[in-house]
Amino acid sequence: MSVHKEVKKITTHVLQEMKNNGEKIAMLTGYDFSMAKILDKAGIDIILVGDSASNVMAGHETTLPITLDQMIYHASSVVRAVNRALVVVDLPFGSYQGDSKQALTSSIRIMKESGGHAVKLEGGQEVVESIKRILSAGIPVMGHLGLTPQSIYKFGTYTVRAKEDEEAAQLISDAKLLEETGCFAIVLEKIPAKLAKEVASSINIPVIGIGAGNGVDGQVLVSHDMLGINNEFNPRFLRKYHNLYEEMLGAFENYIGDVRSSDFPNEKEQY
Numbered sequence: 648m649s650v651h652k653e654v655k656k657i658t659t660h661v662l663q664e665m666k667n668n669g670e671k672i673a674m675l676t677g678y679d680f681s682m683a684k685i686l687d688k689a690g691i692d693i694i695l696v697g698d699s700a701s702n703v704m705a706g707h708e709t710t711l712p713i714t715l716d717q718m719i720y721h722a723s724s725v726v727r728a729v730n731r732a733l734v735v736v737d738l739p740f741g742s743y744q745g746d747s748k749q750a751l752t753s754s755i756r757i758m759k760e761s762g763g764h765a766v767k768l769e770g771g772q773e774v775v776e777s778i779k780r781i782l783s784a785g786i787p788v789m790g791h792l793g794l795t796p797q798s799i800y801k802f803g804t805y806t807v808r809a810k811e812d813e814e815a816a817q818l819i820s821d822a823k824l825l826e827e828t829g830c831f832a833i834v835l836e837k838i839p840a841k842l843a844k845e846v847a848s849s850i851n852i853p854v855i856g857i858g859a860g861n862g863v864d865g866q867v868l869v870s871h872d873m874l875g876i877n878n879e880f881n882p883r884f885l886r887k888y889h890n891l892y893e894e895m896l897g898a899f900e901n902y903i904g905d906v907r908s909s910d911f912p913n914e915k916e917q918y
């Protein structure tokens with residue numbers, strides 16, 4: 648029986664049952680009320696208030712500049728729109744790397760001020776103490792391994808991670824450690840499909856992939872990317888479900904034309 652269709656609200660326990668039943672988990676990013684309402688209506692399982700808001704909402708080149716206050720603003724807008732989906736909120740760069748106390752304080756602010764349901768942070772062994780401390784306050788934690796964009800200046804590029812044996816072995820060991828520590832799920836970003844499949848079958852918690860192939864327990868994409876809002880971002884892993892860039896451009900051009908020609912507003916569009 649489908650767990651997904653039966654439940655009124657997605658919880659971390661529902662996600663675990665979905666993995667146990669072999670049902671795939673669908674996750675997308677959301678940063679604002681209007682889009683989150685549509686995502687929830689469509690039946691998405693998890694809305695990630697990702698720090699990718701730094702790129703797609705604020706126009707920064709990396710995820711590093713977004714602040715905790717800004718993440719809380721985005722997350723609270725999303726939470727107000729949602730009835731069913733689990734809302735996971737990224738801990739932004741600089742809000743948890745200091746020490747486990749800072750990680751807990753930032754997570755408590757997210758939960759208290761936005762109403763989000765869980766937090767996500769990047770890293771393996773180096774963030775275990777922080778994860779333990781966040782969990783001790785009853786806050787569910789999602790891990791994130793592989794390409795971790797908050798470390799872009801360490802990696803130097805956004806290319807596929809863990810292609811070499813040593814990095815792959817470290818990733819498998821980190822995934823096991825995150826499971827042991829108590830994460831309810833892990834995102835794997837931009838790693839070979841074979842490795843992602845191996846991770847998903849060697850741990851019991853759900854593994855959600857982005858650019859990690861189809862052998863994992865669910866998929867996540869940045870909503871703006873899959874809607875084709877940015878026509879300059881075309882990585883191999885991205886499936887575009889719409890060309891909103893062209894659609895929106897056309898609509899804006901039509902509006903500008905109608906205003907300039909005095910076609911808008913007409914008799915019916917005024918009081």
Ligand code: KIV
Pocket residue numbers: 676695696697698699700737834836857867869
């Ligand atoms: O911030 C984000 O959108 C993410 C996804 C790419 C997983 O972390």
